Amino acid sequence: MCGRFVQYRAAIDYLQALHSEAPLAAGIEPVPIARYNVAPHTRVLLIHVDADGLRMEPVPWGYAPAWAQGPRARPPAINARVETLASSRFWREAWKSGRALIPADGWYEWQQEAAGTGRKQPFFFRLKSGEPLFFPAIGRFPRAGAAVREGDGFALITRPSKGRMGEIHDRQPLVLSPETARAWIDQQQTPAQAEEIALHRGLPSEAFEWYPVGLAVGNVHNEGSGLIQPVGPANAG
Secondary structure: OOOOEEEOOEHHHHHHHHOOOOOEOOOOOOOEOOEEEEOOOOEEEEEEEEOOEEEEEEEEEOEOOHHHOOOOOOOOEOEEEOOOOOOOHHHHHHHHHOEEEEEEOEEEEEEEOOOOOOOEEEEEEEEOOOOOEEEEEEEEOOOOOOOOOOOOEEEEEEEEOOHHHHHOOOEEEOOEOHHHHHHHHOOOOOHHHHHHHHHHOOOOHHHEEEEEEOHHHHOOOOOOHHHHOEOOOOEEO
């Protein structure tokens, strides 16, 4: 699963890495986002396609369809399993028109250190190339520049971990190349084509490296670049 990630560059850096030719429908802030501990149920910069072009705007991390909302409902889902995404009733409405991208610089996973101890060691994952990465997301988003509505939100798509990445956690967020990320949000893509992307076109484990980081990232109130500094040697897929 993915329950924490990093978004530290400026919005323009992610757009340049995406290499999209679609027009930008609204202005973006020129300063670095500088979030090193993005947590669920906070607003996160998201890329989606609107009628007038690409939009980058903050949307809540967490989604539930209208019928699953209410005072007694479970908290909105932060992750969607790729294995059941296209067939699940929960995601049915979002699957029709709710595809987006979360630009990021890496994510965290926690590894159980020893059976029965309860201790977990956090690891930071990133592309070996050091380039931005793109998580495909699904949900409901503001349209035509309107404010975020009640019920707007997104979930990241996860898949089983591959190769040595599975030694840290059994699941990982799906990550797409810039080319595939552009296809994911292309409104001309059919649901069947989107499903093929989600199931078969994620980046392989060989594209990533990871290393242990300090325990401070476990507290959502902690921030700063120190959270992604290694405390041990790096591993690679």
